[in-house]
Amino acid sequence: MKIPDLKKIFSHKTKNSNHSFVIMRPNHDWKIVVYIFIFLSIIFIAFSFYFLTRVRNDTLFKVERTSNKNTSLLNQELLDKTLSEFATKADKIKNFPTDPKFINDPSR
Numbered sequence: 001m002k003i004p005d006l007k008k009i010f011s012h013k014t015k016n017s018n019h020s021f022v023i024m025r026p027n028h029d030w031k032i033v034v035y036i037f038i039f040l041s042i043i044f045i046a047f048s049f050y051f052l053t054r055v056r057n058d059t060l061f062k063v064e065r066t067s068n069k070n071t072s073l074l075n076q077e078l079l080d081k082t083l084s085e086f087a088t089k090a091d092k093i094k095n096f097p098t099d100p101k102f103i104n105d106p107s108r
Helices: 006-011 026-056 076-095
Strands: none
Touching: none
8 A cells, every 4th residue: 555645635626517626635535534544553553562561671660769868857957956945945834933033914
C-alpha cells in the first residue's frame, strides 16, 4: 500500500455542475481518515511497547538515591532551644505566686 502525497490530495480541485471549485473529494476522504488512523495507531502501539518494556525491566519507576545522609525532620538545635525556653517559663510560673513583689491586679 503506497501512501499518497497529502499535498497533492488536498490541492486537487474538480469542477462540479455549478462550475464552483470543490477542494475535498468525498470519495477519497475516507482514505485520508484511514491513513491518519493507521499512523496514530502505529505511534500508540510503539509508545505502549516502549512503556511495557520499561515496566517489565523495572526501570520506569526506579528511583536512584543520591545521598545516604541521615536526614531528620526535626531541627535539633531549635528543639533544644524551645525546650529550654519552656523550662525557664515553667520555673518562672512556679516562683510567680511566692514572689513578694507580686500584686494581684483586678484590672487585668
